[in-house]
Amino acid sequence: RKEVEQDPGPFNVPEGATVAFNCTYSNSASQSFFWYRQDCRKEPKLLMSVYSSGNEDGRFTAQLNRASQYISLLIRDSKLSDSATYLCVVNFASKIIFGSGTRLSIRP
Amino acid sequence: DAGVIQSPRHEVTEMGQEVTLRCKPISGHDYLFWYRQTMMRGLELLIYFNNNVPIDDSGMPEDRFSAKMPNASFSTLKIQPSEPRDSAVYFCASRITGSQETQYFGPGTRLLVL
Numbered sequence: 001r002k003e004v005e006q007d008p009g010p011f012n013v014p015e016g017a018t019v020a021f022n023c024t025y026s027n028s029a030s031q032s033f034f035w036y037r038q039d040c041r042k043e044p045k046l047l048m049s050v051y052s053s054g055n056e057d058g059r060f061t062a063q064l065n066r067a068s069q070y071i072s073l074l075i076r077d078s079k080l081s082d083s084a085t086y087l088c089v090v091n092f093a094s095k096i097i098f099g100s101g102t103r104l105s106i107r108p
Numbered sequence: 109d110a111g112v113i114q115s116p117r118h119e120v121t122e123m124g125q126e127v128t129l130r131c132k133p134i135s136g137h138d139y140l141f142w143y144r145q146t147m148m149r150g151l152e153l154l155i156y157f158n159n160n161v162p163i164d165d166s167g168m169p170e171d172r173f174s175a176k177m178p179n180a181s182f183s184t185l186k187i188q189p190s191e192p193r194d195s196a197v198y199f200c201a202s203r204i205t206g207s208q209e210t211q212y213f214g215p216g217t218r219l220l221v222l
Contacts (some may be wrong), residue, residue, distance in 0.1 A: 034210075043199055044151070044214035087151065093166065096141070096211070100150035 003027060003097050004090050009012055010103035017078050021102045023088030024070045033071050034089040038101065044087055047073075078106050110134070112214035114200050120220045126188040129217045132181055133202030141211060142175055142185050143199040151199070159182065190221045 006023045013019050025033075041056035048055065050062040050071050059069045060072040075082055088099035113132040123126055133140045141156040155165040160177045168175070173189070177183040187194055197218050201211040 045213065046210050049210075075208055096150040096153060098143075098153075 002100075004088055004099040006088050006102050008100060008102060010105050011077060012105045012107060015078060015080060015106055015108055016073045017106075018070055018074065018076050019078055019104065021086055021088075021104075022070050022072050023099050024068075025088075025090045025097075026069070027090070028066075028069060028088045029093050030069075030092045032071075032091040033062075034088040034091075035060075035062055035071075036087040036089055036098070038085045038087055040060050040084075044098075047086070075104075078104075080106050080108065082106050112200055112202055112212055114198075114214035116216050116217060117215060118218045118220075120222065122222050123191055124189045125221075126186065127190045127194075127219060127221075129185040129187075129198050129200075129219070131183045131185070131200030131214060133183070133200070134204075134212055135181065135203035137204045137212075138180070139203045139205070139211075140177060140183050141203075142183070142202040143201065143213075144196045145216075146196045147198060154185070169187055188217075192221045193219050195219055 003075055019062050035047040036044040037047045038044040048057050048062050050064050054063040059076045063072045085101040085103050087101045090097050115130045138159050142154040143151050145151045154167045155175045156163055157177045173187055175185045199213050199214045199216045201213045202213045
């Protein structure tokens with residue numbers, strides 16, 4: 001089993017839709033969690049950290065479920081510019097593990 | 109402010125040749141990471157340094173790969189001899205202690221080994 005697993009997608013949704021991704025991790029002692037965004041042929045960039053109580057940044061909401069060992073990302077009112085690959089990242093004992101990413105494509 | 113700088117941006121070489129990838133982290137950052145990204149395996153951590161010292165190189169695929177960080181502003185990843193299966197995008201990233209693990213990635217080096 002991979003340490004961090006994501007649905008690779010692609011998710012193809014219309015502009016304005018709400019879309020959610022999940023990511024599961026295998027190590028229950030994982031300490032911190034993040035979502036990164038990667039545009040085609042570009043480097044990954046931090047989108048947001050994921051806090052235990054859940055957190056929101058504009059149209060983006062991240063949640064953590066330690067009991068079930070998954071994190072989620074919700075994007076509301078999706079824009080064309082949200083088209084990208086979203087990488088789930090888990091940190092355990094200073095070891096950073098990236099998921100393989102979920103591809104999102106927003107259509108007009 | 110300059111971000112993480114990598115060179116070259118593109119490299120095409122023949123099997124058996126030595127390849128050296130270079131990275132300049134963001135000034136003041138004390139962690140430096142080397143990653144490799146392929147379609148098949150995604151983004152893999154190869155090695156990381158803290159204060160110029162290699163901390164975890166368990167991701168380095170084999171002895172053909174080596175990495176150094178002679179000072180706080182420069183690191184190299186060397187492949188010798190290169191093989192076609194080494195073709196990938198190699199990213200360097202840096203962060204500073206206390207930054208909540210936020211890593212800043214360089215633009216990557218696209219390596220093609222023929």
